[in-house]
Amino acid sequence: MTAQLIDGNALSKQVRAEVAQRAAALVAKSGKKPGLAVVLVGDNPASQVYVRNKVKACEDVGFHSVLEKYEAAMTEAELLARVEALNNDPSIHGILVQLPLPKHIDDHKVIEAISPAKDVDGFAVESAGALMVGEPGFKACTPYGCMKMLESIGMKNLRGKHAVVIGRSNIVGKPMAMMLLAADATVTVCHSGTADLAAITRQADVIVAAVGKRKVLTADMVKPGAVVIDVGMNRNDEGKLCGDVDFDGVKEVAGWITPVPGGVGPMTITMLLVNTMESAERAFG
Ligand code: NAP
Numbered sequence: 701m702t703a704q705l706i707d708g709n710a711l712s713k714q715v716r717a718e719v720a721q722r723a724a725a726l727v728a729k730s731g732k733k734p735g736l737a738v739v740l741v742g743d744n745p746a747s748q749v750y751v752r753n754k755v756k757a758c759e760d761v762g763f764h765s766v767l768e769k770y771e772a773a774m775t776e777a778e779l780l781a782r783v784e785a786l787n788n789d790p791s792i793h794g795i796l797v798q799l800p801l802p803k804h805i806d807d808h809k810v811i812e813a814i815s816p817a818k819d820v821d822g823f824a825v826e827s828a829g830a831l832m833v834g835e836p837g838f839k840a841c842t843p844y845g846c847m848k849m850l851e852s853i854g855m856k857n858l859r860g861k862h863a864v865v866i867g868r869s870n871i872v873g874k875p876m877a878m879m880l881l882a883a884d885a886t887v888t889v890c891h892s893g894t895a896d897l898a899a900i901t902r903q904a905d906v907i908v909a910a911v912g913k914r915k916v917l918t919a920d921m922v923k924p925g926a927v928v929i930d931v932g933m934n935r936n937d938e939g940k941l942c943g944d945v946d947f948d949g950v951k952e953v954a955g956w957i958t959p960v961p962g963g964v965g966p967m968t969i970t971m972l973l974v975n976t977m978e979s980a981e982r983a984f985g
Contacts, residue, residue, distance in 0.1 A: 702951070702952055702953070702954075702955075703928070703950070703951045703952070703953070703954040703955060703956055703957040704853075704955065704956050704957075705956075705957060705958075705959060706849045706852065706853060706927075706929070706956055706957065706958045706963065707959075707962065707963075708845075708849065708958060708959075708962050708963040708964055708965060708966045708967045709962050709966050711848065711849060711852050711967065711970075712966040712967055712969075712970040715848065715967075715970050715971075715973075715974065716757070716760065716761055716970055716973060719761045719970075719973045719974060719977050720760070720761040720762055722977050722981070723761055723762040723763060723977060723980075724762060726977075726980060726981065726984060727762070729984075730984045732791075732980070732984060733762065733763055733764040733791075733980075734763045734764070734793050734794075734976050734977050734979070734980030734981075735763060735764040735765065735766070735789075735791045735792045735793050735794070735976075735980070736754070736758050736763055736764075736765050736766070736792070736793070736794040736795075736796065736820065736972070736973075736976045737765075737766045737767075737768060737786045737789075737792045737794070737795050737796070738751045738754050738755055738765065738766070738767050738768070738796045738798065739768045739770070739779070739782060739783070739786075739795070739796065739797045739798065740767070740768070740769045740770070740798045741770045741771075741772060741774050741779060741797075741798075741801055741802060741805065742770075742771070742772035742801070742802050743772065744800065747798045747799075747800075750798060751767060751798050753969060754796065754969055754972060755767050757969045757970075757972075757973055758973065758976075761973055761977075763973070763976065764791060766792065768782060770782075772802045774802075774805075775804075775805075776804065776805045776806060776809065776810070779797075779801075779805060779810055780809070780810065780813050783795065783797065783810060783813045783814055784813065786818070787813075787814065787815040787818060790983075792818065793818060793820075793976055793979040793980040793983055794818055794820030794972070794975060794976035794979050795814045795815070795818045795819070795820070796820060796821050796972065797810050797811065797814070797821075811823050811824050812824055812825065816830075816837065816838075817979065817982070817983075818979060819837075819838050820838050820841075820972055820975035820976045820979055821838070821840065821841060821972070821975075822837070822838040822839050822840035822841065822844070822875070822975065823840065823870070823871060827839075827840075828840075828870065828874075828875065831875055831878050831879070831882075832878055834882065838975045838978070838979070839875065839879065839971070839975070840871055840872070840875040841968045841969070841971040841972045841975065842871065842872050842876075842910075842931060842964060842967075842968045842971075843872055843875045843876035843879050843908075844875075844879065844971040844974075844975075845964055845967025845968050845970060845971045846876060846879075846908055846929050846931065846964060846967070847879050847880075847883065848967060848970075848971065849929060849958060849963075849964070849967060850883075850906065850927065850929070853927070853956055855906070855927065856883065857883060857884055858880060858883045858884050858885035858905075858906065859884040859885075860884075861885050861886070861905040861906055862885065862886050862887075862888070862903055862904050862905050862906070863877075863880040863885035863886070863887050863888070863904060863905065863906040863907075863908070864887075864888045864889075864890060864900055864901050864903070864904035864906070864907050864908070865877045865880065865887065865888070865889045865890065865908045865910065866890045866891075866897065866901070866907070866908065866909045866910060866911055866916060866917065866944070867890075867891065867908075867909070867910035867911045867912075867931070868889050868890075868891045869910065872910040872931055873889060873891070873910050874889075876908050876910065876931075877889045880906070880908075885906065888900055888903075888904075897916075897921070898920065898921040901917065901921040901922065902921060902922070902923055903923065904922075904923060904926055905923070905926055905927065906926065906927045906929070907922065907926055907927070907928050907929065908929045908931060909928070909929070909930050909931060909932055909943070909944035909945050910931035910932065910944070911932055911944045912932055912933070912934060912944065913932070913934065913944060914932075914934045914936065914942055914943075914944065914946075915944075915945075915946040916932070916944040916945070917930075917944060917945045917946065917950060918946045918949055918950065919946065919949035919950050919952060919953045922950055922953045922954055923953075924953050924954075924955075925954070925955035926953075926954050926955060927954065927955060927956040927957075928945055928950055928954045928956065928957045928958070929958050929963075929964065930943035930944055930945040930947070930957070930958050930959075930960050930963055930964065931943070931944070931964050932944030932945070932960065933960065933965065941960060941961045942960055943958075943959075943960030943963070945957070945960075947959065947960070
């Protein structure tokens, strides 16, 4: 292996320790804890694991956390009323509605109902717009975590670097491209309609793969020494978690690489804590 590993677990631990210190300082100053509300509708098994992990992470850093679980039969109006109540709850600084929602509920309507001051997932249009124009707002946690990983290897400023993002979803690819641009990278965004993906990725100093397909990025597609960030979460033939990157091949060419698991995944929850902390600090001046 020539590439160095960007260890998401180790970096998460460090960032979460900083958040715990900030939370303790806030309690000492104001007597108030940062508060995160996680709302789960239905019994999607993966969502249940995600929300448990988020609530546990809050407890570990000394936050107040609330988990609201509802039956899949909950109506859209009932959910919107819960979001409104949380918007008005002064003990809550961040609201996360776990997606996907049951089919009869409009995801977009619910996300847009969250107050921009508490949109710690950064999924609402106002948060995306703030990122685009460089205004303060909450950044989507997964790409924000990727930026933190780049920062951890001395790549906070990307002036003169070419970053290639594979994927253009609203929750990963697009905000990722905006964050890289804000860090002065020259950014190319690729997607399913891109012709000759390899010709583009081979020019990249930084590659972020956010596709959801195994082995979308192989060793022959990577410039020697490039930084490779793997957002993908897939299952291999043995049912084990794997990313979008052919890790075994690419690690022989890249300069830095994130593993799956233990890479971007833990950083996503960590940045949710960072955003909630930030929201509480804003609320208490
Ligand atoms: P998504 O909404 O399905 O978007 C996938 C993107 O990949 C789309 O823009 C699609 O292009 C593009 N694409 C598909 N096939 C391609 C190909 N062969 N070549 C180039 N681009 C291709 O997925 P997402 O929500 O962004 O998530 C992407 C992956 O990241 C998934 O595996 C997901 O589970 C994972 N994820 C991980 C975390 C984490 O915390 N680690 C968080 C979020 C997501 P079109 O737009 O043209 O369809």
